[in-house]
Amino acid sequence: MATVHDIAAYILEKEGPMTAMKLQKLLYYCQAWALVWEDKPLFRARIEAWANGPVIPSVYARHRGQFEVSTWEGNLLSLTAGERETVDAVLGYYGKYSSLILSQLTHNERPWLEARRGLAPGERGKEEITHAAMAEYYGSLVS
Numbered sequence: 001m002a003t004v005h006d007i008a009a010y011i012l013e014k015e016g017p018m019t020a021m022k023l024q025k026l027l028y029y030c031q032a033w034a035l036v037w038e039d040k041p042l043f044r045a046r047i048e049a050w051a052n053g054p055v056i057p058s059v060y061a062r063h064r065g066q067f068e069v070s071t072w073e074g075n076l077l078s079l080t081a082g083e084r085e086t087v088d089a090v091l092g093y094y095g096k097y098s099s100l101i102l103s104q105l106t107h108n109e110r111p112w113l114e115a116r117r118g119l120a121p122g123e124r125g126k127e128e129i130t131h132a133a134m135a136e137y138y139g140s141l142v143s
Helices: 004-015 020-037 057-063 081-094 099-107 110-115 131-142
Strands: 048-050 053-055
Touching: 004 020, 004 057, 004 081, 020 053, 020 057, 020 081, 020 099, 020 131, 048 110, 053 057, 053 099, 053 110, 099 110, 110 131
Parallel strands: none
Antiparallel strands: 048 053
16 A cells, blocks of 8 residues: 555656645545545545645645645655556546635535534644545545
């Protein structure tokens, strides 16, 4: 299994420089759709429901303080053909959107909303967006 850092490196290799927020949202959607299409996670890293949408803390720790990221330390060769296919499909659909649009999308979707339940807009939160919540919601979109 690839790590979230391998996936991040692959995304940046394919798409070029982007905002740190956009990278976070693309990683989230890659995980969500892998759970639907492959019935298994793409990576093991935790995803939390932060005020600005889903965030992977281990990725945030690397890009903290950067608005834009252009390279990422990860092993592109660790992705299987199936993992690349999943990421490519997600990039084909979501890659054209700005970080703001992607953030707005996640703010209107049940996994993030449920994980944020009880928190005021803008309030800090670290609740996990579970694999089950993502698989159930995104799976319902294709049923």
